[in-house]
Amino acid sequence: MPSRHLYRRIYVWELPVRAFHWINALAITVLGVTGAMIGKPFSVTYAQEASFQYWYGTVRFIHFTAGYVFLFNMLVRTYWGFVGNRFAAWDKFIPTTKAAFQEIVQVLKIDILQVRGTGAIHIGHNRLAGLIYFITAFIFGFQALTGFALYASMSHSVFGKMAAWVIPLMGGEMAVRQWHHAMLWFYVLFTLVHVYLVFYHDYVEGRGTTSSMVGGWKFERDDLLDR
Template sequence: MSSSTQVADATGVDEQAVAQGQVTKSVYVYEAPVRLWHWINALAITVLAVTGYFIGSPLPTMPGEASDHFLMGYIRFAHFTAGYLFAVGLLGRIYWAFVGNHHARELFTLPLTNKAYWQEVVSMVKWYAFIAERPNRYVGHNPMARLAMFFMFFFTAVFMLFTGFALYGEGTQAGSWANRVFGWVIPLMGQSQDVHTWHHVGMWVLIVFIILHVYAAIREDIMGRQSIVSTMISGHRTFKD
């Protein structure tokens, strides 16, 4: 049985009725903790990217006496706060992968040894490349999205947390929890400036991922005839054939 057939069976969609324009099927996919994490995570990454940029490329000057300004201090505080939120959120998301429904685990599990999975990835590549006329139906993330979520988001997010807290520990100095837990990262990667550089590169990887993610979500809503953006608000995926 093909993946698309499995999806049709799982959603209970009558294909003949769909072809006649008689059915719009809604399926509950993402539970409230997953949706809450998604939007908090989006906010945290936005704050981290903006403040991180100014930490790496500070403003050249501020008018008036230096003692009257604490701009970089506020920027660093916002960055650190968003970093803690990002870390706690990812830990909570990992926890929910164990206690939530099976869609909550799709972000962390990939059937890389399954030939059918790679065939589905290829079919989605054709869809995004405007070669295929219509995509297969998936209740959760499609195979290509799962691949991107794992390697471009999850893998990069873990890397950013390790390098970020290593740099944070360098600032809080020896004896702090961050330095004790993540202090080994800096000598492993060479020196502090190397970690700064790779942390900056990781930020751009996440930004590229977010651009592609938003584009794909809006594109699927319009061309794929299935809800994507609203699904992460209501939790329900609607097939609008």
């Protein structure tokens, strides 16, 4: 017989975290779509003279603008990791304790072996998700760095200049372009797995994972909340 549990409502994701999430999702989508178009432009119209159209320039402009949004959004979130609530704190992304590693194993069991979990899973980011986001943050940084390095040659942007050292380091702009392009696929894979896992956890745990990124609330069994 299933036992009867009391659930409590917890305010997990504060507004800046939710705003970061959706701005980031939007920026990545725009960057991914425009980036793919820059990498492999398709034919739009050839009916007019070149001087009457500028669509490819516009696509690039949107990509660069979204790049700035992406960067600053990321910086704000990093700042929030130091001043936000305990679910948003920076140390939730770096597993250091034994319990943290046990939780990672636990989540892997639940997700991949699909067995029933026995231990407690964090109500915020579970420890595995936290670690993945920590690695993701570095890839975000890599993408911003290579992106602005490529941007340096066509603008007077300070951010471009600050990233220009990457080009000789990686062996020329062709290599930077290659890796910047390849990382597009990281985002595709990440989005696919991320969205699926949100649905999956919401489905099997019933803690309101999906809606939490809209309203900020999650639900947790009272008896597990002593932590």
